[in-house]
Amino acid sequence: DTGVSQDPRHKITKRGQNVTFRCDPISEHNRLYWYRQTLGQGPEFLTYFQNEAQLEKSRLLSDRFSAERPKGSFSTLEIQRTEQGDSAMYLCASSLGWSGKQFFGPGTRLTVL
Amino acid sequence: ILNVEQSPQSLHVQEGDSTNFTCSFPSSNFYALHWYRWETAKSPEALFVMTLNGDEKKKGRISATLNTKEGYSYLYIKGSQPEDSATYLCAFWNTGNQFYFGTGTSLTVIP
Numbered sequence: 001d002t003g004v005s006q007d008p009r010h011k012i013t014k015r016g017q018n019v020t021f022r023c024d025p026i027s028e029h030n031r032l033y034w035y036r037q038t039l040g041q042g043p044e045f046l047t048y049f050q051n052e053a054q055l056e057k058s059r060l061l062s063d064r065f066s067a068e069r070p071k072g073s074f075s076t077l078e079i080q081r082t083e084q085g086d087s088a089m090y091l092c093a094s095s096l097g098w099s100g101k102q103f104f105g106p107g108t109r110l111t112v113l
Numbered sequence: 114i115l116n117v118e119q120s121p122q123s124l125h126v127q128e129g130d131s132t133n134f135t136c137s138f139p140s141s142n143f144y145a146l147h148w149y150r151w152e153t154a155k156s157p158e159a160l161f162v163m164t165l166n167g168d169e170k171k172k173g174r175i176s177a178t179l180n181t182k183e184g185y186s187y188l189y190i191k192g193s194q195p196e197d198s199a200t201y202l203c204a205f206w207n208t209g210n211q212f213y214f215g216t217g218t219s220l221t222v223i224p
Binding site: 091105 | 119144145147149155156157158159162164202204206210212213214215216217
């Protein structure tokens with residue numbers, strides 16, 4: 001257990017539905033990252049926050065994806081109008097400072113039918 | 114998108130063998146390099162954070178070296194054990210606020 005938790009661990013949804021995932025980072029970590037991982041690939045960066053500010057968002061991220069970290073603590077990742085191509089493992093990580101060691105949560109596995 | 118490559122993509126070794134793999138990254142604007150171990154059904158776990166050219170880090174039987182001028186890092190495992198079976202990821206940070214993970218090297222240690 002790294003101290004980073006994610007909820008839910010698994011989500012099955014039908015195409016077109018909206019889904020929301022939650023990440024609770026290690027409390028003193030100011031940076032929070034979201035990644036997507038598909039089979040055979042390394043984690044693909046989606047977005048990251050420093051405290052409550054979203055500093056960067058991947059160009060690969062469509063407008064259907066949005067993330068928030070309202071009080072600089074937990075974060076949510078929402079996917080609207082899910083597509084089958086969104087099926088993946090969604091990982092959250094947190095760190096203390098830029099380029100600090102990242103601590104990953106267990107991930108949320110999304111399956112879009 | 115930065116080009117961070119890991120080789121080989123996968124590796125099978127016998128228990129007791131030593132092995133190594135490579136992470137290649139752009140040599141310009143280097144800031145930091147991380148190595149992570151990702152076991153099946155678990156979260157990636159940080160092994161090393163390396164920031165200086167010539168850095169060598171060691172954790173038990175696993176060690177890593179860094180050459181920022183030529184843009185590569187090696188991860189070594191001495192006397193591989195079945196519990197070392199995992200995917201080993203490197204992640205590269207540059208001074209321009211960009212970072213990317215490689216696709217990983219999948220290691221299987223055969224008892």
